[in-house]
């Protein structure tokens with residue numbers, strides 16, 4: 039369901055409690071104020087597309103969710119777990135949050151299958167057999183099972199990114215974060231990755247995607263969030279956002295994006 | 300009373316060679332373990348740990364191996380630790396190798412793309428599996444040529460152990476040379492033995508280097 043700008047933070051029954059809650063989050067890189075009073079809550083099953091000009095803090099925002107970045111002030115809660123800097127909360131959150139990077143970041147010395155089984159074995163303690171069964175299921179799902187025994191360098195960019203998606207899915211996360219998953223790809227490979235993401239969305243995965251693929255946003259996003267200068271300036275369902283962006287920065291940003299596509 | 304260079308003398312040199320190999324092996328194994336600790340400490344989040352190991356590396360890289368041998372050999376003696384020469388020498392070489400290997404491996408760990416660390420963390424991998432399964436296998440591979448290069452230096456460096464009376468290959472050569480009055484012949488043999496030990500390693504090192512260069516160029 040598309041939702042509009044306002045959102046409140048509360049903790050009712052677990053099932054309909056938001057999966058991710060960020061309250062008044064502030065992030066600094068040295069003297070640079072990278073996130074300014076960010077408030078965001080993501081419902082279970084919700085698909086969010088995060089966009090905005092370069093340097094606006096999109097990556098920073100999603101990297102705070104799995105504690106790849108630490109925040110200066112504010113609160114982040116994922117599936118009821120309040121992220122403090124304790125190992126326990128970080129572990130709990132990371133095991134529920136999958137992340138896909140712009141540069142894939144597959145482990146080059148491991149086969150596709152080993153990439154997918156490592157974390158379930160080491161983090162969840164499942165057996166090799168169980169981890170491989172899960173891995174094969176998800177590799178099947180991203181239609182790359184036939185390459186399970188190859189090394190990442192033997193695959194195309196699009197294939198590598200699909201493996202990276204499968205690797206994250208093998209931990210059976212509750213939410214998937216995507217940081218510009220298609221922007222390092224040759225144009226002809228963008229579609230195969232977007233198709234994978236669309237099918238994931240159809241299956242009900244909660245997703246927070248930093249992307250400038252506006253077609254993807256229209257197709258799957260429940261909410262498009264526009265950021266600039268470390269702030270969330272606008273959020274709306276894709277139709278309203280693309281038709282009538284209200285903030286001037288959003289308007290000029292959309293103008294540029296559309297001119298390039 | 301000179302003797303001629305015969306099988307007995309050659310056998311004596313081979314004895315020396317055995318000590319050279321053993322000393323280098325001990326130093327390499329000890330230095331491998333120590334160096335791993337040093338490298339991990341250098342990239343750790345603890346500032347004191349980074350400082351201390353940084354100082355240790357600076358000290359051992361900034362002084363001649365000969366001085367290190369002297370200080371450790373006589374230093375241990377002054378502290379009342381009367382160790383056999385080879386133990387003192389093995390300790391000195393191990394400390395030396397730990398510093399150099401630690402620095403080589405630190406560089407390799409830091410040369411890995413940040414994304415590798417991030418992907419491992421994002422998957423929830425803890426420190427031990429993150430290092431053991433993801434970071435170190437890649438870092439050690441990158442560092443293999445430099446590591447082998449250091450091992451070759453180490454083998455040749457063991458000749459310095461002669462200075463504290465340890466009879467390894469170079470010292471054995473000196474003794475045989477004094478007995479036979481045939482320094483040219485003796486040291487040619489000694490040189491050939493060192494070469495037979497070091498050259499295959501160097502060759503292996505440059506092979507690997509070439510293979511890594513081709514793999515990364517791909």
Ligand SMILES: Nc1ncnc2c1ncn2[C@@H]1O[C@H](COP(=O)(O)OP(=O)(O)OP(=O)(O)O)[C@@H](O)[C@H]1O
Nearest residue numbers: 067068070072090091092093094095096097098099
């Ligand atoms: N590790 C860091 N140290 C210092 N400054 C940083 C660091 N990471 C990001 N920044 C700065 O913080 C700001 C936000 O960066 P961020 O990567 O979140 O932007 P972004 O919206 O993802 O941009 P892009 O579209 O280029 O990926 C930028 O000005 C960037 O230079």
Ligand SMILES: [Mg+2]
Nearest residue numbers: 096097098217
């Ligand atoms: Mg970014």
